[in-house]
Amino acid sequence: MKNLLVITLALLMVISCKKQPSNISPLAGKWELKAAIDGLTGTKKVVASGKGNTFIFTDKEYEKREDGKVVKTGSYSIKAFTSMITGRQEKQILFDGRESETKNYFTINHDTLTLSLDAYDASSTIYVKIPN
Numbered sequence: 001m002k003n004l005l006v007i008t009l010a011l012l013m014v015i016s017c018k019k020q021p022s023n024i025s026p027l028a029g030k031w032e033l034k035a036a037i038d039g040l041t042g043t044k045k046v047v048a049s050g051k052g053n054t055f056i057f058t059d060k061e062y063e064k065r066e067d068g069k070v071v072k073t074g075s076y077s078i079k080a081f082t083s084m085i086t087g088r089q090e091k092q093i094l095f096d097g098r099e100s101e102t103k104n105y106f107t108i109n110h111d112t113l114t115l116s117l118d119a120y121d122a123s124s125t126i127y128v129k130i131p132n
Contacts (some may be wrong), residue, residue, distance in 0.1 A: 025078065027057040027093070027106070031113050031127035039121040055113075055127060062095070081105070083118050090118070 033053035036045045047053060052068030057076070064072040074096040081103060083090040090105035093115075103118040111129040116122065 025057060025059045026091075026108055027055075027062075027076075027078070027113070028059060029057060029132075030130045031055045031057070032130050033125060034112075034128050035126040037124045037126070039117075039119075039123045054130070081118075085116075085118050085120065092118075 031054060032049065033047050033051070033055075034049075035047060037043070038045070052065055054065045056063040056065070060075055060077070062072075062074060062076050063070055077094045077097070079092045079094055079099075080089050081092050082088070083103075083105060090107075092099075092103050092105050102122070105116055105118055107114045107116075113127040113129065114124055115127070116124040
């Protein structure tokens with residue numbers, strides 16, 4: 001009888017536990033620039049590691065560095081939109097609350113972040129996540 005009571009209590013605890021929604025941004029972390037792709041030619045320019053070209057995202061803020069120097073900081077948010085290029089729902093980054101005429105969007109595949117513009121013949125940049 002004790003075993004049945006223990007099992008029943010354990011099942012009730014498992015059933016009543018709800019997973020809390022995650023408020024952590026998928027962009028959170030440090031990303032190092034690895035390549036830039038020219039939209040007109042499709043030419044890929046590989047960028048050597050350790051050059052100091054990074055994006056650092058927290059849950060709501062970002063810092064962009066070029067050659068190790070901070071060139072821009074601010075807040076950001078993520079907004080869904082339908083891409084005219086892919087025809088799918090994509091995730092747009094709104095930097096400093098501004099929405100530009102040409103939307104940017106991002107995709108993350110494992111440890112690779114691709115930033116693209118939603119325009120024909122637009123360039124893209126590829127970043128790789130740097131472990132903490």
